Amino acid sequence: MTTTAPLPHRRASSPTRRSPVVRVARWSATHPWRALTLWLTLVVGAMALMAVVPTQSMSDDDYGVGESGRAAEMIRDANLESAPGEVVLITAESGVLERTAADQAYESLRAGAEGIAHVDAVGPPTWSEDRSAMLVPLTLEKGVDDLDATVEALQASTAEVAEGNPGVDIAQTGGESIGTQIDERVGEDLGSGEARSLPITLLIMIVAFGALTAALIPVALAFSCVLTAMGLYAVASALIPDSGTVASVILMIGMAVGVDYSLFYLKREREERRKGASTIDAIEIAAATSGRAVVVAGVAVIVAMSGLFLTRDTVFAGLAVGAILVVAVAMVGSVTVLPALLAKLGRWVDRPRIPLLWRLNRRIGEGGISKRLIRPVLARPKTSLLVSVGLLLALSAPALGMKLHEGTIDTLPQELPAVATYHDVQRHFPAERPTIEVVARADGNATEVGRALDDLATRAQAEGLASDAEPVAVAADGRTSVLRLTAAGADGEQANEDAVSELRDTAGPAAFDDLGRVEWALGGDVAATMDSQDNQRGALPLVVGFVLLLTLVMMAVVFRSGAVALLTTGLNLLSVGAAFGVMTLVFQNTWAEGLLDFTSPGFVVDWVPLFCFVVLIGLSMDYHVFVMSRVREGMRRGLSTRLAVEYGVRETASVVTSAAAVMVSVFAVFATLSMLEMKQMGVGLSVAILVDATIVRLVLLPAALVLLDKHLGSLRRPERTREVVPAA
Structure with missing residues (x-):
């Protein structure tokens, strides 16, 4: 049976040499107005760039890989590419299309389309075999970079003709029309995601802190990181264009990690102030502990996302650049502008208080619930390890039958x-x-x-x-x-x-x-x-190996322990496997169609698992690094491994729970959007984070650390450079 022991008393020391994270945080805390001005300049400048430099979208040339890409290049070199086109379908409301009505509608369509810029020709109509429909081809000019205005004008003309011919149904479609409507829907989804995720995140922060100012800081900082990253990506898109989903990814990951990083830092600063530290000292201690964990976690996400460049695919490259930018901005903001805000606000960060929530948080205390949950795990580590691993393997099993396929017309919102x-x-x-x-x-x-x-x-x-x-x-x-x-x-x-x-x-x-x-x-x-699918299959071993190897090396360097590095990799793979298993169960079957409002295509869109893999490997490091840092802190103060593990989980329980709630809620919002890729990504990411913050953090990790006691001696070694040591 374990008991909760206080940490050996240790006075805060003045370090002879501070780490860069501590030095930056101290400068920001002692020069808050300068730090805040620099951050606002960055945010406003990035938004100005976004307004001046439009984000470049991918063209058909950017999608080409393999033999099909070579064929497309040969066709372009010979100027033999097909001209873009649209078609207008004319049918009868009653099912029988009269020739006179159809011909009249055709003449109206031709007259309206011929006066629109970049419309090359209106072809002769084609009748279906049963004479129930007429198809009118519209050929657009080749070599025009942007046909959006032309397509909008054609749609308006088609709608006008439809109003003037009430006896028939007239509708327009084609690659350009579908692309335009998809872009509009993505924009609507993005706005919907923002509108839902912001209030949900704010509500979670209010519950976590019990004070309005403390709750607003992480949300506001995360949103500013999203805006900044979007502005920076607008410039980067000149080299790596947008496939149409980068903005959604920036919002989803930016809100998740932006709130998490601020939450880690802010929680530790408040904790040290409650122990009696001054505001500046509390900021410096938070930088030396949580700030360092944030940097390690942020670098881990960036390293994981960089693995997507090995695919040599423009779609993945754009997603990687967007995610890397927003994570880097969030990491920088949490160790620069956040200390400045905390220094200016001081103890006012806990005002105004929400009376009921504030008292409830104080009564529960740090880790009050998790302390009770973890004790049975520490008492029976082998049993806990076997049961939790068995559960995650069971969740992962359906992933063995995962079918991958590129998105088709059936994976688009069918109501368009x-x-x-x-x-x-x-x-x-x-x-x-x-x-x-x-x-x-x-x-x-x-x-x-x-x-x-x-x-x-x-x-x-x-x-x-x-x-x-x-x-x-x-x-x-x-x-x-x-x-x-x-x-x-x-x-x-x-x-x-x-x-x-x-x-x-x-x-x-x-x-x-x-x-x-x-x-x-x-x-x-x-x-x-x-060819796109073959390219992904070929790149998959490279990406997986690259990401796992580099994160393994990172953990070995940060914690100076091969056992911790291997444990980290194993836990990450179990979380990812569980997420993929749930994705397969949900989207390759029909039982969840009504719940998530989609029609099952019988497969998972091919790029989603690979992207989710690198994101999850990076994001799962957030909690892992944060918890392990506290475990190491306890071991360095003389606690046994069992007590150090209990201390680490107890002291991080509230912040990890709050951070996980934010991530799960943000990703779950994306599971409700209309684009199937976003639904699949939202389900996969939210399941993995939920598993990571519960089964992995409360059961697997503590049980494994206790069983690896003899291999964790390196965690007790002191830092090579002296840091601020928080007083007990």
Whole structure:
């Protein structure tokens, strides 16, 4: 049985050499107005940059990888890329489309579209086989960087025509329309996430502190970090453009780590003031303890996120840059501007108090509940370890059946008009399906290459690899030719991927091998999806190995213990496995559709697990470093390992619980948004943080540390540089 023992009394010492974190915090505390002015200048400057320098979005060229990327490059070099286009679907409200009404609507559409800038042509209408629908193609100009204004004008014109022809249903869709509406929805989701996460986070902080000022500081500082990171990313996007989700990631991670880091620091400063330290001394002690833990945790997140660069994928690179920027800003803010705020406010940080919450917090005390929960764990560490590991392995088991696939039209919000119309177009016109492009480049034998492509088109249609083929397009110099095939299946069907594999492995080589020196490649929508997935599979071992190895080395250096480093890695993998298992259970089945308002695609979007892995490895270090720092603090003061573990968990219980509540609530908000990727990411991250803050922190970690007692001697060694030592 364990007992709670007070720490051996130790007076605060004046360090002969302070660490950089302590020196920066002391300067900010003794020069608060300068520190606050510098921070406001940074925030305002970043927001000005965001207003002046628009965030650059990814173009189609940025998505290309593998053979499909090479095919797209060959097509661009020959100026043979397809012109962007939209389609307008005309159907009858009653189900039977009269030709007169359809022709009248078509003429109105053509008259309205021809006067819009960057509309190249309005093609002749196409009727469906059952004559129940008419499709009007709209060709836009090639080489225009921004077609948003053109698409908006076309949508307005289409809506006007629809009002003038009440007897028919008229709707517009296409890649540009879907992209525009997705961008609008992402913006709405981002605003919704902000509107929900801010008051929830503030409420949690009020409960945690029992005082309004103390609650406002972490929320305000975190939000300023988000704004700053978005402004800085606007500049960085010139080199690494935005895939459309970077802003959401910055908000989600920024609010989580920004509040957490401030919370760690602020809680320790208040604790030291309650023990009798002056405001400046309390700030300095907080910097030497919690401030150092914040820096270590922040660097761990940055190291983990940098692993995404190994994918050599622009989407992952953009997500990594956004996350790294917001974590770096939050880390800097917590050890610079936060000490300045605390120095200016002094004891007013605990005003105005919320009477009931303030008394409740004082009555419970630090770790009052966790102290009772951890005692059975410390009394029976082996049993606790086996039960908790078994539980996490059970949660992780479904991840073995996780299916990954790139996002399709089915993973987009189905209530968007352009998405709904796209499904209607596919139903009435099966030829409107993904494309497969075969491009060949040769010198001097263009006729033979063209004949080979024609034969390939015939074979592809005869064997069911394609449903239709366009005439072969030849570049002006005669060196490059392109065959465009229409996939046999709808978007996302396995048959399309099987067709690409057959064309690449068998039909393509048979068509070109006898022609001598011919460079050819197969690309298009389906091939690009497959190549992106193959690229991620190839990069996965590199990213996982890089992240785990560097975090392992970091923990070994920070705590000077190989046992702690290995334990950290094992606990991280268990948390990630549990999160992936829950993601698989939720999104590959239908039981949670009504709960989270989504339609299960039967898979997890391919980039989400890899991104969640690096984020979770980084974020799980927050609590781990914070708790382990307190455990080491107790061991250095002479406590036994069992008592030091109890002390570390007890003293960090309230702050870790509050920080976890913030993270879980922020991530859970994203699980309610309309974009499926955000839902999956929100569920995965919130589950992992919940597991990490409960099962791992209260059961696994304490039990493992007690069992590893003989291997933790290095934790008792003093620091190489003297720091401020808090008085007992």
